[in-house]
Amino acid sequence: MSAEAKVLQDLDHHYLFAALNDAQRGGLLAHTHLRSFKAGQLLFSRNDPAQAFFLLQRGEVKLYRVSAEGQEKIMRLVRPGMSFAESVMFMDEPRYPVHAQGVRAGALLAIESAAYLKILQASFDTCRTVMAQMTRRIQAHWDEIEALTLQNSRYRIVHYLLGLVPDGATGAVEVTLPSRKSLIAAQLAVTPETLSRTLHALSEDDLIGVHDYAISIPDVGALRRRISL
Amino acid sequence: MSAEAKVLQDLDHHYLFAALNDAQRGGLLAHTHLRSFKAGQLLFSRNDPAQAFFLLQRGEVKLYRVSAEGQEKIMRLVRPGMSFAESVMFMDEPRYPVHAQGVRAGALLAIESAAYLKILQASFDTCRTVMAQMTRRIQAHWDEIEALTLQNSRYRIVHYLLGLVPDGATGAVEVTLPSRKSLIAAQLAVTPETLSRTLHALSEDDLIGVHDYAISIPDVGALRRRISL
DNA sequence: CATTCACCTTGACCGATATCAAGGGCGACC
DNA sequence: GGTCGCCCTTGATATCGGTCAAGGTGAATG
Numbered sequence: 001m002s003a004e005a006k007v008l009q010d011l012d013h014h015y016l017f018a019a020l021n022d023a024q025r026g027g028l029l030a031h032t033h034l035r036s037f038k039a040g041q042l043l044f045s046r047n048d049p050a051q052a053f054f055l056l057q058r059g060e061v062k063l064y065r066v067s068a069e070g071q072e073k074i075m076r077l078v079r080p081g082m083s084f085a086e087s088v089m090f091m092d093e094p095r096y097p098v099h100a101q102g103v104r105a106g107a108l109l110a111i112e113s114a115a116y117l118k119i120l121q122a123s124f125d126t127c128r129t130v131m132a133q134m135t136r137r138i139q140a141h142w143d144e145i146e147a148l149t150l151q152n153s154r155y156r157i158v159h160y161l162l163g164l165v166p167d168g169a170t171g172a173v174e175v176t177l178p179s180r181k182s183l184i185a186a187q188l189a190v191t192p193e194t195l196s197r198t199l200h201a202l203s204e205d206d207l208i209g210v211h212d213y214a215i216s217i218p219d220v221g222a223l224r225r226r227i228s229l
Numbered sequence: 230m231s232a233e234a235k236v237l238q239d240l241d242h243h244y245l246f247a248a249l250n251d252a253q254r255g256g257l258l259a260h261t262h263l264r265s266f267k268a269g270q271l272l273f274s275r276n277d278p279a280q281a282f283f284l285l286q287r288g289e290v291k292l293y294r295v296s297a298e299g300q301e302k303i304m305r306l307v308r309p310g311m312s313f314a315e316s317v318m319f320m321d322e323p324r325y326p327v328h329a330q331g332v333r334a335g336a337l338l339a340i341e342s343a344a345y346l347k348i349l350q351a352s353f354d355t356c357r358t359v360m361a362q363m364t365r366r367i368q369a370h371w372d373e374i375e376a377l378t379l380q381n382s383r384y385r386i387v388h389y390l391l392g393l394v395p396d397g398a399t400g401a402v403e404v405t406l407p408s409r410k411s412l413i414a415a416q417l418a419v420t421p422e423t424l425s426r427t428l429h430a431l432s433e434d435d436l437i438g439v440h441d442y443a444i445s446i447p448d449v450g451a452l453r454r455r456i457s458l
Numbered sequence: 459c460a461t462t463c464a465c466c467t468t469g470a471c472c473g474a475t476a477t478c479a480a481g482g483g484c485g486a487c488c
Numbered sequence: 489g490g491t492c493g494c495c496c497t498t499g500a501t502a503t504c505g506g507t508c509a510a511g512g513t514g515a516a517t518g
Contacts, residue, residue, distance in 0.1 A: 065371070067379035075371060087367055090360040097368050124349075127356045131319040134363045138316055139326045141370035142294070142304060148377045149418040150296035153475070181496070189378040191476060196497055212496095382505065410466070423505060425467055441466095 004029060007109060014055060015133055016083055016116075019125040031115035036107040037061075043100040043108075044085075050094040052110040053086040059106015062183065063098045074187040077179055080106070087134055089113035103183065153190045157198045158227045160188055161208065165220055173220050177213040233258060236338060243284060244362055245312055245345075248354040260344035265336040266290075272329040272337075273314075279323040281339040282315040288335015291412065292327045303416040306408055309335070316363055318342035332412065382419045386427045387456045389417055390437065394449055402449050406442040 011017040011025055011032075020028075034057075037043060043061065044050075054061075061078040075098050078084050088094045094113065120126055147156050164175040177184060185195040199215075202208045207223050209216040217223055240246040240254055240261075249257075263286075266272060272290065273279075290307040304327050307313050317323045323342065349355055376385050393404040406413060414424040428444075431437045436452050438445040446452055 065375045065379065067375075071379055073375060073378045075374065087360075087364045090357060090364045092361070097371055121353050124353075124356070127353070127360075128319060131316075131356075131360060131363065132321070134360065134367065135316045135319045138363065138366060138370065141367065141374065142326055145304065145370065145373060145377065146294050146296075146302060148374065149302045150294065150300055192496070193477085193498085194475060197475095200497085409464095411464095420506060421466070422468085422507085426505095429467085 003034075007032060007034070010055060010057060010081075010109065013081070014083060015129050016055075016086060016126070019123055019129055020119065024119045024123070028111060028115055028119065031112040033110045034107060035110055036105070037102040038105045039102055041102040043102060044096050046097060046099050047095050050085060050088045050091075050096045050113065052112050053083060053089055053116070054100075055083045055109040055111065056080050057107045057109060059102060059108075060104040060179065061100055061106075061108070062103050063100050064186070065098055072186050073189060074183060077103070077183065077187060079178065086130075087137070089117060103179070148189060153188070153194055154198055154201075155227060156188045156190070157195060158202070158223060160184065161215060161217070162220070162224060162227070164215075165217065170220055173217045175215050175217065177215065181213075232263075236261060236263070239284060239286060239310075239338065242310070243312060244358050245284075245315060245355070248352055248358055249348065253348045253352070257340060257344055257348065260341040262339045263336060264339055265334070266331040267334045268331055270331040270334075272331060273325050275326060275328050276324050279314060279317045279320075279325045279342065281341050282312060282318055282345070283329075284312045284338040284340065285309050286336045286338060288331060288337075289333040289408065290329055290335075290337070291332050292329050293415070294327055301415050302418060303412060306332070306412065306416060308407065315359075316366070318346060332408070377418060382417070382423055383427050383430075384456060385417045385419070386424060387431070387452060389413065390444060390446070391449070391453060391456070393444075394446065399449055402446045404444050404446065406444065410442075 007029065008025055011028070017025055017028075033052075037059065039059075043054075046065065056078050058080055061084065062074050063076045063078065063084060064072050064074045066072050076084065084100070085096055088096060120130070147159060151159075161175065164178070165173050181195055182192045185192045188195070190198075199208070199210050203210050205226075206218065207226055209218070236258065237254055240257070246254055246257075262281075266288065268288075272283075275294065285307050287309055290313065291303050292305045292307065292313060293301050293303045295301050305313065313329070314325055317325060349359070376388060380388075390404065393407070394402050410424055411421045414421045417424070419427075428437070428439050432439050434455075435447065436455055438447070
């Protein structure tokens with residue numbers, strides 16, 4: 001398969017492009033650039049002018065903010081197949097609202113916002129899909145704000161683990177932490193120490209078993225119930 | 230002015246309808262209902278099926294979630310001229326993601342989502358405006374998540390006060406708290422006690438003066454600088 | 459005019475989580 | 489294969505903000 005065909009296939013599977021026809025997708029190719037990056041490489045900084053959005057092919061990217069004291073909060077960990085910074089293109093003077101840095105080396109597609117916007121104009125279906133996706137994001141943010149204000153760190157951690165369990169799974173499940181624990185901690189707004197201690201406490205209660213990055217959950221239902229205590 | 234003309238005028242000023250033509254706005258009238266509510270009245274509950282979104286005319290509405298222990302986090306305080314629940318209409322099976330309750334008696338317009346969506350199809354301009362607005366909301370959420378995780382309660386309170394200052398104002402400013410202090414506290418994810426103590430501490434430092442709901446800021450610049458400490 | 463009630467304030471105390479510090483394990487690289 | 493450095497863990501301590509409790513004030517109500 002040619003490189004171009006591969007790119008087209010990647011686009012095809014993503015909600016931002018699924019409702020486009022072949023001509024539209026093809027037209028975007030000229031405005032799409034493949035870019036590879038290394039672990040630790042800064043992809044863009046907060047407040048940089050935003051002319052493009054991204055589709056991650058391989059590797060891992062973190063979107064984050066930094067406090068005045070240097071403390072870091074990860075707003076989102078991006079894994080292959082996910083897009084990011086696509087919503088800023090609708091602003092009048094688009095600037096990235098977060099920093100983006102490679103966590104594991106990989107490659108991404110950069111799609112020029114202007115070209116995409118032009119195509120969007122001709123596809124109300126895609127507009128609707130984009131708006132539905134943005135709504136989902138908004139609701140996810142509300143969930144996160146709720147978790148940060150109404151729930152404690154144990155809740156957030158258990159909730160995160162349950163999010164790794166495949167839909168509909170019951171009984172005993174084995175999940176794998178998708179990132180370094182310190183990154184997961186920064187996502188959940190706890191310190192690595194607290195994450196470590198909480199996982200330890202959960203395994204003391206026989207709710208989970210911890211072996212490095214493999215977490216075994218003997219009874220998903222029991223963990224789900226425990227979330228409320 | 231007739232009631233209908235009044236409603237049309239309200240719609241006209243709002244971003245959701247600004248780019249529509251007269252025929253489109255007129256068509257919505259048949260699908261728009263005026264509803265008044267009392268203080269304390271529940272407008273909808275979380276998870277209720279959502280067939281309409283709202284434009285507040287008078288009074289005040291809080292959008293909030295409640296923890297298992299009954300603790301309340303206000304996600305947004307809605308004031309006249311603001312819309313709410315407009316983004317849920319893009320979901321496939323729309324349900325309100327928060328509770329809505331009247332805080333001060335008033336009235337609102339309920340606009341049927343289906344009718345609006347149909348009109349949206351014919352106005353890419355409005356689509357873009359809606360998406361831009363949703364992007365602004367998303368970024369506001371990121372700001373809030375950052376404030377909740379990277380900043381302490383004093384920061385959030387000072388930031389809130391600065392948000393009340395008119396754009397571009399410098400020197401001495403007088404602002405008025407737009408709601409009961411307990412509601413503001415619930416918005417900032419602090420207890421009323423903490424809000425009270427923090428305001429007191431700020432006035433001890435002569436950064437603000439507190440007289441019930443009137444807050445005087447002798448030097449906005451000084452307060453802005455203080456936010457980082 | 460007295461009473462009540464909601465809201466705010468103030469004080470004393472407590473607890474969850476951060477911070478600081480030290481040690482261990484494991485992979486990368488010479 | 490040794491050493492270095494990163495990440496995770498564990499323990500001791502600190503602190504921010506919450507909880508509980510007790511007034512105080514002002515507006516609404518009878």
